[in-house]
Amino acid sequence: MEQASPGEPTPVLDVRLGRVREREWVRIGRGVHQRRDSDVEHLDLRAWQLVLPPLPEETPVFVAMPRTGPRVRRRELVVTRHPVAPAYVEVSGLRVTRDEIRLAARRRRGAPRLLEALQLSDAASESAWESVLRVLHHVCEVPVVAQHEVHDELGVFVARGDLWIVGWRRNGYTSGDVLHRAVGILRDADEALGRTHDPSRVRAWHELLRGSLFSAAGTRAVVRHWGRRR
Template sequence: MYVPSGLDGDARWRAGLAAWAEVLPDSTVFTGLTAMRLRGLWLPPPPDDLPTFVAVHESSRRIRRPELRVSRHPQPPAAVLLDDLRVAPVAEAALACARDLGVLDLVVLLDSALHLKKCTLADLEDVATSGRPGSRRLSDALRWCDGRAESAWESLLRILHTACGVEVEPQVDLRDAHGVFIGRADLLVTGTRTLQEYDGAQHRERGQYRRDRGRDAALAKSGYVRHGWVASQVIHDSWLILRTATDALGRDLSVDDIRPWWGLLEASLFSKPGTASMRATWRLPDL
């Protein structure tokens, strides 16, 4: 099999999956992160040489290829057709991801699936209580998920707070003293007027920049204190971010308070240790 020339990026990747589908057993289903990417979900940062994840019936011939990560199932894997490819349902793909990924990675995937309405919470809870491999970690991740998040980095910003004992409310409508709508906040620190938001675009077009500044002025006039954070700060300046929340609550912040977040982060693809661990799990060469 071959991939046509002239393709790049996502088109080339999808053509590669179509080629795999032609040579793999008929029971093969694309699952795990492969299925999640096919559905356009938010992903934790994958390595460039991420393998293709497939599930097959245990009666199928054994497949050993470094480009593939194969799971064998006692029953034929559930599948739906997506772009002429056999793909695992979202809940099944989430369970496959839970066998390898950290809880933080899973929360990003689950938030995305719920926000984009690719599955229901009941679908995920069914597989999380099945007792199958990965179900315990999937259950852990479900305790943290919230489909109101509008990006992967909003999910991380929320978990940073909640893992460290700071309650936040996602996607809150804000109004001034006269009840006039000002805007919607990514996160409101519960019991305060402090907003924690993800600033995704460091370079915004002029019109959007002007609208944002107008919103900020209206928020300040109504007594809200807004903090905007970029992705690198969510990863590397978590202490500073959390400190703004605990200051608003009139609480002290200790190293013990932030350790739960550090633990989640270091077990995820958002960190170097977590990525190294996943590479070993997937038998990828050391970098």
């Protein structure tokens, strides 16, 4: 199998998103799997890039260190110091911390905003885009249930839906719908709930998007913020 070079797209055949049960696939995290016999370097890290918004080129490297370690000051680094040494895994000899959310949720700058985001999380979500779609419904005041199971009249399992709304019907959406045509998703939800369609409800979603890396404005804000910290 040909090995990808740094910066090249991850081979689609080596990564799968969503629910996967075949033995030839290894679970990296919720909703992310890699082929067991793949020899693509850093495939797990590349796989996560498929479910996250692209980071700006100007984003610095984030480093987590224990407070007992030497104080490092480099313009290209943003260093956070913690009372306990962060857990890490080794990737090609490099220590990579994968517990940033837990560490950052402690009392430090930005913690309140992070805790707000954590309150929107749901452990039942099985993919990043499913989470984004669920948050869209949440901020538009549409109650949903993640991973809702459907059974027939005998109680036999039939299917499972990523999200369920009372008055359920089957709908499928793309990432483009979520980011650019959210009012159409809201219209479907209003119809399922039997309530009057109010396009103004989508404003809260658009406000979240403007502050995220899914928008040009949010990306510029991130670059400005971390530029001041460097």
